[in-house]
Amino acid sequence: MTPGTGPADGARTLTVSLPPRLQAVARWVLPGAPVADIGTDHGRLPVYLVQQGQVPRAVASDRLPGPLAAARRTVAAAGVADRVDLRLADGLAALQPGEVATVVVAGMGGLLMLKILAGRPEALRGVRRLVLQPNTDVEEVRRWLHAHGWRLVAEELAEDGGRFYVVLVAEPAGAPGQARPGATGPEASGPEPSDSEASGPGAAGGTAEAFTEADWVLGPCLRRQGGPLFRRYVERERDRVRRALAGVRQARRPDAELEAALARRLQILEAELARLAGEPGPEEGEQEP
Numbered sequence: 001m002t003p004g005t006g007p008a009d010g011a012r013t014l015t016v017s018l019p020p021r022l023q024a025v026a027r028w029v030l031p032g033a034p035v036a037d038i039g040t041d042h043g044r045l046p047v048y049l050v051q052q053g054q055v056p057r058a059v060a061s062d063r064l065p066g067p068l069a070a071a072r073r074t075v076a077a078a079g080v081a082d083r084v085d086l087r088l089a090d091g092l093a094a095l096q097p098g099e100v101a102t103v104v105v106a107g108m109g110g111l112l113m114l115k116i117l118a119g120r121p122e123a124l125r126g127v128r129r130l131v132l133q134p135n136t137d138v139e140e141v142r143r144w145l146h147a148h149g150w151r152l153v154a155e156e157l158a159e160d161g162g163r164f165y166v167v168l169v170a171e172p173a174g175a176p177g178q179a180r181p182g183a184t185g186p187e188a189s190g191p192e193p194s195d196s197e198a199s200g201p202g203a204a205g206g207t208a209e210a211f212t213e214a215d216w217v218l219g220p221c222l223r224r225q226g227g228p229l230f231r232r233y234v235e236r237e238r239d240r241v242r243r244a245l246a247g248v249r250q251a252r253r254p255d256a257e258l259e260a261a262l263a264r265r266l267q268i269l270e271a272e273l274a275r276l277a278g279e280p281g282p283e284e285g286e287q288e289p
């Protein structure tokens with residue numbers, strides 16, 4: 001430990017562990033290159049990444065002094081102040097162009113996340129990967145990435161505390177190569193793009209133009225990967241949309257537009273569950289307009 005950067009003499013050094021949601025985020029951070037965690041709050045992600053040796057250094061930023069103070073405590077307790085740079089800043093104002101390889105934005109609403117990404121696009125110059133974990137509006141984040149020069153190269157689903165979380169991994173659209181989780185070893189269980197289906201939905205190297213409505217809503221990579229966790233995620237979404245639709249239909253003031261949107265969403269979710277039940281190939285059973 002570098003003198004003066006660790007916890008107080010006699011105190012034990014904190015080893016940070018992550019909940020499943022943040023483990024799924026950490027897996028996709030590019031190894032061996034600096035990372036920025038925008039909206040870090042408690043600071044556990046950047047501290048974990050440097051403690052594990054996955055990245056040499058990290059920028060941990062937050063807009064508010066309270067959360068940044070919490071991050072400072074984590075950094076100090078873990079003894080990694082020489083490798084984690086704490087910055088009080090609004091969104092990407094924390095970064096200089098070319099400073100980091102991976103930018104993480106996690107644990108906030110998708111629309112706030114998009115405001116942060118769109119707010120200072122020049123700060124993303126030189127960034128090789130975005131790892132985003134929007135709590136809401138995931139479809140909007142997928143669409144924004146596509147419209148703003150980012151290619152969705154992987155997605156991962158995490159279940160944490162009874163909730164589902166989606167992690168989106170994007171790289172500059174012109175960049176070559178395929179996504180692999182940043183971590184190595186058996187825990188690196190993220191979606192592995194298939195070389196043989198490079199043009200199919202969800203494949204790294206596939207084109208977003210080929211995405212179906214179901215791909216935008218549920219995730220091209222997640223759909224392609226399937227599995228029991230994904231099925232439970234779709235079931236949960238279907239139940240949520242069913243309840244919302246029932247609520248709209250019972251409301252005293254009708255909202256035909258919302259009702260139609262929810263009915264369409266329900267149709268997509270039910271078609272997806274039928275597809276999963278039948279175990280056909282990725283494109284079979286597609287219910288697209």
Ligand SMILES: C[S@@+](CC[C@H](N)C(=O)[O-])C[C@H]1O[C@@H](n2cnc3c(N)ncnc32)[C@H](O)[C@@H]1O
Pocket residue numbers: 038039040041042061062063064067089090091092105106107108112116
């Ligand atoms: C719910 S916490 C998520 C913390 C952590 N990223 C995680 O996933 O566990 C969201 C944090 O984002 C910060 N935040 C919100 N808007 C921000 C902005 N424009 N720039 C930087 N940080 C922001 C908040 O202050 C808060 O600490």
